[in-house]
Amino acid sequence: MTEKIKLLMIDDHPMIIEGYQNTLLFTKRDNQELDIDIANNCDEALSAINKMVKSNLHYDVLFLDISLPASRDGSMNSGEDLAEFVRKVLSQSKIIILTMFDEAFRIHNIIKNIKPEGLIIKSDLTSNDLAVAFQRVLDGETVYSSTVSSIIRRTISSDIVIDDKNRKILHLLSQGVKTKNLASHLGISLSAIEKRKKQLRDLFEVEDGQDETLLSQARKKGFV
Incomplete structure (x- = not known):
């Protein structure tokens, strides 16, 4: 048929x-x-x-x-x-x-x-x-x-859980967007973004505070 x-x-x-x-x-x-x-x-x-x-x-x-x-x-x-x-x-x-x-x-x-x-x-x-x-x-x-x-x-094998907003912060940083410009993309204050970035650095155990280090760790875990 x-x-x-x-x-x-x-x-x-x-x-x-x-x-x-x-x-x-x-x-x-x-x-x-x-x-x-x-x-x-x-x-x-x-x-x-x-x-x-x-x-x-x-x-x-x-x-x-x-x-x-x-x-x-x-x-x-x-x-x-x-x-x-x-x-x-x-x-x-x-x-x-x-x-x-x-x-x-x-x-x-x-x-x-x-x-x-x-x-x-x-x-x-x-x-x-x-x-x-x-x-x-x-x-x-x-x-x-x-x-x-x-x-x-x-991502599944990682024990790190991040919400959509934090995932978008990582994505925008990976695209070269500066922290000071993130607020206009996300609709939240710069202080809220700084708090979220600190959460991300803690989650990915980034000690030097550098965005590149954060992105490198996030890539290894499949988040970027």
Whole structure:
């Protein structure tokens, strides 16, 4: 019996989408029939998604890049916004996120906010990996690439627990944001940030008070 699978591939690089298409069409199971829609930005993706919603249909799987041109109306600024929208309007659809971002903060945020069925760092990806991930997700599994799995393992194995605000402080520091500028990013006072940084230094047993030492220890534990 033929299994018809409806897909939406969202990436702003047409050659990448072509590679994904060719891989899946070449490696699909004999009983599978793939119907693939393509979008190169948030507007095209929104148009395709809204069309499915109006038709009372859904995509079986969406392949989605995080770095996408924002929508013209400003409602979607990235692939993350788009994925969260898909979760609301196409709750039956499975999401596989493919991204170049490999920072621990971004990975944890994606898993927490979107809960994708697949999360793959593009630098980890081979054609075989994509084919296997696709079939495993169709079979009901959750698939993470090696870099994502490594970040999750390091965090789980650590006995350090930090909240989202402290995790964001580490992320911003790793991006080169100065302590004096953190307040505008986080919506808390500079004194509150200094207290949180002291907590982080204590947690990671940083004695020299240097941000670089703190970041180095946080990286070893999978928090950056």
